[in-house]
Amino acid sequence: MNNHTVESCSKAKMAIRDTLDVVGGKWKLVLISVLQSGKKGFNELSREAGISPRILSKELHEMEMNGLVSRTVCHTKPITVQYELTAYSQTLNEVLIAMQKWGHLHRQKIISRE
Amino acid sequence: MNNHTVESCSKAKMAIRDTLDVVGGKWKLVLISVLQSGKKGFNELSREAGISPRILSKELHEMEMNGLVSRTVCHTKPITVQYELTAYSQTLNEVLIAMQKWGHLHRQKIISRE
Secondary structure (H helix, E strand, O other): OOOOOHHHHHHHHHHHHHHHHHHOOOOHHHHHHHHOOOOEEHHHHHHHHOOOHHHHHHHHHHHHHOOOEEEEEEOOOOOEEEEEEOOHHHHHHHHHHHHHHHHHHHHHHHHHHO | OOOOOHHHHHHHHHHHHHHHHHHOOOOHHHHHHHHOOOOEEHHHHHHHHOOOHHHHHHHHHHHHHOOOEEEEEEOOOOOEEEEEEOOHHHHHHHHHHHHHHHHHHHHHHHHHHO
16 A cells, blocks of 8 residues: 555545445444354344344344345244345455454454563 | 354454454544555644544544554644554554455445445
């Protein structure tokens, strides 16, 4: 990333902002990572991600709007809802892997400093 | 990412959370991207990133604490302060590049849908 022009920099800034608009915040990438092991019900997701039902509901709704998660109503009694990653969400794999790698690295750095 | 065990999933979740703790939020990755074109003064950074001085000051302080940015006081009159990326901040390049790529891709998707 050495060739910086005003245009390339503002494009890069815009793209990073776009990504943060869609998957920024505390939860969405964590939810994607949790859903990578397969579809899950609402309560299961809430428990596994450690996220309150109120916030989870809002996050899942936004992820659905952005085509990252699909929601299936199952006609059980009582009715249950299952959430699943879409094919499009897989385009985020590179971001997720890079963040996982960096998180490991940073934790090692902190541990070695203590 | 097909081999999911409880342990590997919780490690992945933790690493993603660690990364979000350090560079999550609206601004830090944008600031790193802006500083990639070289060291900058406070007002210059505020203008280029489009971020208010109060928030910028808080963000830069947190980035300094995490070893991502260094702060140099220049003995000019009046005193000025310059901010620069550290070598350690370069370990975030993969995250930044992945987010830039995804931001472009997502914008294309939105545009082609309209």
